[in-house]
Amino acid sequence: MARSDKLYKRSYNACLDRLALGWEVSSISGLARDLGVSRNTARRIVVTLCANGLLVEQGGGFKALRNAIGTDYFSDDVVLSTEDFLESAFMELILREDIRPGARIREAVIARQLDVSTSSVREFLIKLSRFGFIRKEPGKSWVFDGFNRAYADELHEVRLLFEMRAIEKLIVLPEEDRFWPSISRMLTEHREFLKHYEERYLEFPKLDTRFHRLLNQASRNRFMDSFQDVIALIFHYHYRWNKVDEKERNCTAAREHIRIIEAIILRNTQEAKNALEAHLKTAEVTLKKSVEW
Amino acid sequence: MARSDKLYKRSYNACLDRLALGWEVSSISGLARDLGVSRNTARRIVVTLCANGLLVEQGGGFKALRNAIGTDYFSDDVVLSTEDFLESAFMELILREDIRPGARIREAVIARQLDVSTSSVREFLIKLSRFGFIRKEPGKSWVFDGFNRAYADELHEVRLLFEMRAIEKLIVLPEEDRFWPSISRMLTEHREFLKHYEERYLEFPKLDTRFHRLLNQASRNRFMDSFQDVIALIFHYHYRWNKVDEKERNCTAAREHIRIIEAIILRNTQEAKNALEAHLKTAEVTLKKSVEW
DNA sequence: TGTTTGTCTTTAATCGATAAAAGTCTTTAT
DNA sequence: ATAAAGACTTTTATCGATTAAAGACAAACA
Structure with missing residues (x-):
């Protein structure tokens, strides 16, 4: 599989939030700026919003057709970036499974439990290691040092x-x-x-x-x-x-x-x-x- | 392609060094301990050393047959771990190509220049980022902040x-x-x-x-x-x-x-x-x- | 002049596959 | 009783492929 479109979904939701607050979508470029994403992503949002009957083109800009309701949103669990998801999921995992100081952490196990690829877990653990509570020696597995x-x-x-x-x-x-x-x-x-x-x-x-x-x-x-x-x-x-x-x-x-x-x-x-x-x-x-x- | 056998080669060289200093290889297990590698790796070293006529089994242990010369060693450039190699190669690259503060660093470009995979470069850059002179925003490329x-x-x-x-x-x-x-x-x-x-x-x-x-x-x-x-x-x-x-x-x-x-x-x-x-x-x-x- | 859009190229995020190395039993030898 | 070796399983390191998103450029528009 390839890159996920979580950014698009997250930005789509963010766009719905802004429309609910009365924001204007004057142009695709403008929306891209507002949401901090590329025009490609912004365009995809606008196209879908139009197709879903939430937005309509009007005199150079776009106008909200109706208020978004719960079901118009992408659900929360597909919206978090992999990294943010991994952070909270991993920390919860430590608590929930009562991982003890000294316990070994296997990339593949985490990947399976959290349903992401081993590479993603690996990168995440590398990033996390600077926080000083996990650690690894090359070639061996990660070790949880614990919050002692x-x-x-x-x-x-x-x-x-x-x-x-x-x-x-x-x-x-x-x-x-x-x-x-x-x-x-x-x-x-x-x-x-x-x-x-x-x-x-x-x-x-x-x-x-x-x-x-x-x-x-x-x-x-x-x-x-x-x-x-x-x-x-x-x-x-x-x-x-x-x-x-x-x-x-x-x-x-x-x-x-x-x-x-x-x-x-x-x-x-x-x-x-x-x-x-x-x-x-x-x-x-x-x-x-x-x-x- | 898969995992490289640089560790084996590095350890092979290390083993030659120790033999030259008069070390004994009393057993594969012992060698594994001495070199800090697994028995699999140690066995592979011993087998190859025997095949290359540098070592011979003798009464439960192994004996050096002759002194190792330069050509018996794996060359230095295939011996460094990818991470160590990347560190020095990347730092030299910054100097040699006169990368300026603010310059963007592309994973794929570095990967091609240094002949490693994009994933390796990626992991390396993540590790390097804690040193505070490269930085990235998700979705965008890395930026070299420079040693100013x-x-x-x-x-x-x-x-x-x-x-x-x-x-x-x-x-x-x-x-x-x-x-x-x-x-x-x-x-x-x-x-x-x-x-x-x-x-x-x-x-x-x-x-x-x-x-x-x-x-x-x-x-x-x-x-x-x-x-x-x-x-x-x-x-x-x-x-x-x-x-x-x-x-x-x-x-x-x-x-x-x-x-x-x-x-x-x-x-x-x-x-x-x-x-x-x-x-x-x-x-x-x-x-x-x-x-x- | 500055902004928007369409079109196209480049780059990053994510994945799963593969081979090396580590780790784990069990058996054998001292 | 240790310690080593054999046989096997598990795990990591490394890769390249794929698609989303970013970026670049020219044309259109205000």
């Missing part, structure tokens, strides 16, 4: 180094830097979140990731920034797996964020660092609680 | 953070830790090197890599350790490409190493950090001189 205490320790150590450094660098960013409006918005969002946290506490993980990425990006260092991918992945699944005290944890963390942000805005380096250190410590402790297996 | 000033800056920043941290951690390692004998040996080697540097200055790059890896390993952090791979790769090719003032540079660097080592052995954290900072600064400056393109 050592992993959490090492992650925390580097994270602290990087984010402390980030604080130092961002405090001295010039007034007109785009960082300052971003961090102000971040403060507002956190306050909003805390006001409604009873209903919205599940939204915290995303906010958390965005906050830490904002700090890291301010350091303008590709290595630090790419380490943030590791953090994001680990905490993403940590949040999905560990639901104990979720509401309280998120609330505490949001307050800690606010303390950091306020110190940053006041250009108080020392207080920002203290607040950050305390926050990362909390994060480390909760992470460790959930990885003790 | 920004790259050197960012590399230096993280390196300084990590190695400074390493110093802090290793100074407090217990007396009986295996680090202490290693660092003493390292001091001896450096002094030996300086005594004979007129003839041996070309050996410095290896010494340099081993020195910095020793520091980093002492911090027992997989993320820091893996960053050392980045350093090693960059400086390896930096050394190969930039021959200006080579002798003096290496000599200076070796002296700087000694200053660091001596401070470490005296458990003088502050002096070690000062010496390290100075050394990394020198390294950064010379790196930048050679990457200004």
Whole structure:
């Protein structure tokens, strides 16, 4: 078999979403730009939408004929890119099948279980290996090192180094830097979140990731920034797996964020660092609680 | 086509080397252990060696019949693993073809030029991407970001953070830790090197890599350790490409190493950090001189 | 001049096949 | 009792083929 057309399907769905929000499809080129795909893909979407009676050509542009309903969409499971699919499926697999530290991971087994080719699995594992919890020696199989205490320790150590450094660098960013409006918005969002946290506490993980990425990006260092991918992945699944005290944890963390942000805005380096250190410590402790297996 | 037998050929050569040093091949199992390969591979080596009249079975073991000469070896170019081959070939390609920052890298083009499959190139590029100088957006081609000033800056920043941290951690390692004998040996080697540097200055790059890896390993952090791979790769090719003032540079660097080592052995954290900072600064400056393109 | 489209070429994503190498029993030899 | 070898199964490394998507160029249009 050959390349899948998941991108087309995903973009088709995205296009339906935009039409529902009242977007215009003025041209195929324009749609391609909006969706971030090539004109070939955009054309295919438009042609199909027309054939399905959802869109009609009208005076140089296109017009929605009716609102899309559930069945007009491609189903979610054929829409994720292979890589994204593999990431979540693999992480769930580790949890579900209770893969233990030290366990060997076979490319062909994963491929069969997840119904993708061995090459895709292979490439995925290579990409994943930079996260430090799987590893291989050439010629032998992959080994799952596990999310154990050592992993959490090492992650925390580097994270602290990087984010402390980030604080130092961002405090001295010039007034007109785009960082300052971003961090102000971040403060507002956190306050909003805390006001409604009873209903919205599940939204915290995303906010958390965005906050830490904002700090890291301010350091303008590709290595630090790419380490943030590791953090994001680990905490993403940590949040999905560990639901104990979720509401309280998120609330505490949001307050800690606010303390950091306020110190940053006041250009108080020392207080920002203290607040950050305390926050990362909390994060480390909760992470460790959930990885003790 | 299928999997290559480069491992067999490499191990065959390695076996010839060991025979020349007077090693015994007492059994196929033993040879497999010595060479770090499976018994299948070891058996294939022994069988071929016997067929080629280099080895003969004798009383349960095997005996070398004659000394191996150049033509008994597989030639170097069929012996490197695809990955190692790709690494050096690709880096040389960048230099030779004067690939400029921003240039696109096509999988198929590299594959054709280096005579490997597109999948191999693909996997190699994925592995290489963690070094931060090539990059891709899904669906588009790879982009060479180049070894420019920004790259050197960012590399230096993280390196300084990590190695400074390493110093802090290793100074407090217990007396009986295996680090202490290693660092003493390292001091001896450096002094030996300086005594004979007129003839041996070309050996410095290896010494340099081993020195910095020793520091980093002492911090027992997989993320820091893996960053050392980045350093090693960059400086390896930096050394190969930039021959200006080579002798003096290496000599200076070796002296700087000694200053660091001596401070470490005296458990003088502050002096070690000062010496390290100075050394990394020198390294950064010379790196930048050679990457200004 | 800048944007859209049609047409065509190039490139990447994904797959399954094949041979080398690793791994696993069981048997044999010391 | 080990350790080696034999016989066999499993797994990885490597390849080339195939189709989706990107990209390039010229013509048409505003």
